[in-house]
Structures are given as C-alpha cells and as structure tokens.
Amino acid sequence: MPERIAFMDIIQKNISESAMKTEIDNWSLKLAPNVKRMFDTWHANYTLFLERGKTEVLEAFGKVDTAIDKLVNIRRDLETTFTEQHAQQSEIMLKLTRRQRHLLKEMAWEELRDLDEYPYSNMGSQRT
Structure with missing residues (x-):
C-alpha cells in the first residue's frame, strides 16, 4: 500500500518527466522496486494514450480538411453555374x-x- 501512495504522490505532482524519473529512482531505493515498475507501466500506458490521441486528432483534421476542400469545390461549381445561367438569362433578355x-x-x-x-x-x- 505505501508503494501505491508513493506512486500516486509522484504522478500527481506537476513536474517534468525527468524529475518524475529521478523521484521514482529515489523512492525505489527507499521503498521498493515495485514503485519503479508501477511508474514504468503507467508511463507506457500514458505515452500510448497520448500517441493514440494524437493520431485521432490528426485523422480528424484530415477529415475536416477533406470536407472543406469538397465545400470549396461545390461553392466554385455553384458560382460557375450561376455565372453561366446569368449569362444565358442576359442573352435571352437582350433578344x-x-x-x-x-x-x-x-x-x-x-x-x-x-x-x-x-x-x-x-x-x-x-x-x-
């Protein structure tokens, strides 16, 4: 149980990764190697979660970018169609x-x- 308390105390501090690792090493010497193992497991899962999140965000941006391109093309087509129709109407009106x-x-x-x-x-x- 003291290992879990030490582990939670370390990861809840607002410190850099290197400072966390230093503190884990200090706790490992004092308490037990289980704290280091717990931290390594947590850090691996946390890093994996961040990578997955980054990938999801990049995919979402890609989808948004594609949708924007489609909208721009649709708008361009509509403008072209409007211009062509207006020219045809003007030609008819002149006659x-x-x-x-x-x-x-x-x-x-x-x-x-x-x-x-x-x-x-x-x-x-x-x-x-």
Whole structure:
C-alpha cells in the first residue's frame, strides 16, 4: 500500500518527466522496486494514450480538411453555374423587346408573391 501512495504522490505532482524519473529512482531505493515498475507501466500506458490521441486528432483534421476542400469545390461549381445561367438569362433578355421584358418581370413578381403567400405549395408556378 505505501508503494501505491508513493506512486500516486509522484504522478500527481506537476513536474517534468525527468524529475518524475529521478523521484521514482529515489523512492525505489527507499521503498521498493515495485514503485519503479508501477511508474514504468503507467508511463507506457500514458505515452500510448497520448500517441493514440494524437493520431485521432490528426485523422480528424484530415477529415475536416477533406470536407472543406469538397465545400470549396461545390461553392466554385455553384458560382460557375450561376455565372453561366446569368449569362444565358442576359442573352435571352437582350433578344426580347422592351414590352416582353416588362411582362416577364411582372410574371416573375407575381410568381414571387404567390410563393410568399403559399410558401409550401406549387400555386402559381409552372412546376409539376
């Protein structure tokens, strides 16, 4: 039991690894070699736990980085699509007469009003 108390006392101190090892060696001489064995086991498990944690964090960062790349590519595709569609719409609008453009805008506003009044229906739209 005194070995466990000594071991817990040492690992709970806020000291460096080398200072811990020095203190373990001092306790080993005074108390028993079991303290050193307990510390070595604890230190091996602790180091393994830290390595595992570091690996998990690096994997998580890799997944986040991949997700960000995908989002950036999707955004780039959307911007390209928007630009292409806007160019097509502009080209169509240029071919229309002033009266036709006016009627098209009126129809668009009417569509927006219908969607605003009935947001979850297809009322007023030509979608099927």
